[in-house]
Amino acid sequence: MNRGTVRSYFIGDAQADRVVPPSGFTAQLTLFAAGAMAFLAVFALALSLASGRLAHRWASELARSATIRISAPQDQLSDQTAVALKILRQTPGVARARALSQKEQADLLSPWFGPGLDLTTLPVPQLIEVTEDETGYDAQGLRLRLAAEVPGAVLDDHTRWRKPLVEAASSLRRLGLISILLIGGAMAAMITLAANAALAANAQVIEVLRLVGARDVYIASAFVRRFTLRALIGAVAGTVLGVAGLLLLPAASDEGGFLTGLGLQGLDWLWPLLIPVLGALVAFGATWAAARRRLKELT
Amino acid sequence: MIELEDVGYSYGGGELLSNVSVKLAPGSFHFLTGPSGAGKTTLLKLCYGALTPSSGRVLAFDADMRGLDRDQMALLRRRIGVVHQDCRFLDHLPVADNIALPLVVSGRDMLREAENLRELMSWVGLSARADARPPELSGGERQRAALARAVIMSPDVVLADEPTGNVDWDMSTRLLHLLVELNRMGKTVLIATHDLSLIRAAKSQVQARVLRISNRRLQLAGADL
Known part of the structure; x- marks a missing residue:
């Protein structure tokens, strides 16, 4: 794939887009799936960032302190x-x-x-x-x-309850990261299914295009462009809603203890921007692979 | 242009064609005839690479088709115009767009080709039907549109599979006339048909050779049909 092809995906080609008939309902399903996945990804991301922060804070603050109780x-x-x-x-x-x-x-x-x-x-x-x-x-x-x-003095160096807390926070973080991976995988699976359905529904169109001399890249990109665009739009909407949800969470406070502060802080707010980009990349890859597989079956 | 060397083709069970050797020379005009199911469509498909021979080899423009990758095959199809038996249109696009489809998929500048397209539409007599969808066309109009699509890339070879399959005699002779005109312009033409009167009608207009499939073999039929 050269630079020109990559560019043509994003600039789009009105003629090429018309060649594949519009798909209506499935298009909205793809949008919805991408949006829902992006929404969930925002929370998984916030969870792993916040628990990572928590684990770090507990590990460093508690490690340096101890308490003596005198009864x-x-x-x-x-x-x-x-x-x-x-x-x-x-x-x-x-x-x-x-x-x-x-x-x-x-x-x-x-x-x-x-x-x-x-x-x-x-x-x-x-x-x-x-x-x-x-x-x-x-x-x-x-x-x-x-x-x-x-x-009457008892020294408590916190190790007893520091370790399980840090472990709990670390496993929360791990779970968050695994969730993000699973969400990405589930989205790839959904887009693949949707793309396969679209390719199957348009088998006739693809065959005709092939017969009149269309190259695989041309046929595949007509589908890839659509699905990538839908996933991108859906993921942007889902991310915006997810971030709005995070903004509605109560701010970190001493009264709330560790349950508040689950939102994002400072530069962390830049991370959700990656979600639509990754979503579009996942859709691009999934559709591309599905289209190539399908086209291989044709002469 | 296209050359079959000792080509055999078998579908799952039995052999359909065997030891077929034929050479379509540049500028030649061939008819391919034989009873239904004899393998006329299969032979055409072998010529444009939609099927791969079970034995022997097919050369197109001096290149062995077996050695072509998928992109090269696509480029080859742009040099061979095919009128399919069932026309093969995209039903959601108007006729004009269907005829221009080979130009679109090969990335030609459609503005530059607009005049070419208009001329071609009037040559096949479909100017007035440019905005109709393929399902709204009559049988004859569909066949003429298919012929226009087959030649819009100005291919060196035109293959037509039963182009007069379900049109009346007047329309048949009109289509034949268009194909003869193409041949006069230097195109190599191969028409598969079971309509012997069409072949007879052509004899008066063009130097045509008749290939007949019988008993899985391809024979050059005598001049006396």
């Missing part, structure tokens, strides 16, 4: 906290250690107990936020030292 009678709590902070300052590998204020702790609990909670009335443990530096600290050594000097 002690109210009168000893501040003493033990001070000792724990002192130990942490002396521990190599700890970049920063900070006891959470009453207000911060109340904020953490408010999703469960509601706002306006007075923590002083409850035996709430004191939390210390620990941030590692590049080298990291020896968690086992820190545990032993804390156990000796601060009996």
Whole structure:
């Protein structure tokens, strides 16, 4: 296929288009299938991008932080906290250690107990936020030292629940990508079926064209151009609707936790632009292959 | 132009043609006759590459057809004008577009060819029917349109399969006259027909040879029909 042929697909040839009779209903089915697939592809794309972002954030943020929980009678709590902070300052590998204020702790609990909670009335443990530096600290050594000097302290380095979360986000991302591939494959299958139906319905036309000296490229391109154009138009419509759906999702917020922020962010918004292009390419390939197969059967 | 060398053709079960050798010289005028089912259409199809011989070889313009790829075969068909028995039109296009179809599919500039097309339409007497669809045409009009389509690319060879199959005698002689005119313009013509009176009518106008298929063989019939 040379450059001229490729160009002629897109510029189109009014004469050549008339040679194959218009197909009405199946044309609309192709449009619909391409649109629906593009719509689904937008969400699969948003899902894999968002879960990829989530996995990355959880992996990096949680990996660098740990929490120490100090449970002690109210009168000893501040003493033990001070000792724990002192130990942490002396521990190599700890970049920063900070006891959470009453207000911060109340904020953490408010999703469960509601706002306006007075923590002083409850035996709430004191939390210390620990941030590692590049080298990291020896968690086992820190545990032993804390156990000796601060009996009520428990170190939680987050690995226990970080790993499954990151794994969950990564598999969500994988599922999203697989979905995109499946959507592409399903679209190729649908276009192939539609193209085969169109080629079969126009078998007479194709035979006549062949008899009067039309080359395969000419006959195939009459069909390829139609299906590519329909898939492109359908996919543009589906993508526009899908993106509109994403715009209606609530924005990322702390209150919503990880369920919000499933939409796209920043440059991610450019990715959906690829969907119609890929859809048209899939249709082009599928129709081309179907037409070549069908034409091979003719002399 | 077209040469069959010891060609045999068999359909699934039996042999239809065997040891057929014939040479269509440039400017020659041939009739192909024989009873129905003798293989006239098959022989024509072998000549324009719609069928491949089971044995022997077919040369078109000195090239073995077996060696042609699909694109070369398409180019070959542009040099051989064929009037099919059932005409083979695209029923959704008007007659004028059907006649111009070979020009369209070979990418000719239709504006430059418009005059050529108009002349051809008036030569076959279809100027007034240019916008009709093929199913609206009478038998004779269909045959004339098919002939016009066969010659619009100005081919070197014209093959016609029962061009007078279902038209009355007047129309038959008119079609014959058109084919004889083409021959006078230098085209090689091969007409398959079972109509012996058509062959007799042609004898007075042109130096025609008659090929007859009988018993799977092709024979040159005597001058005395």
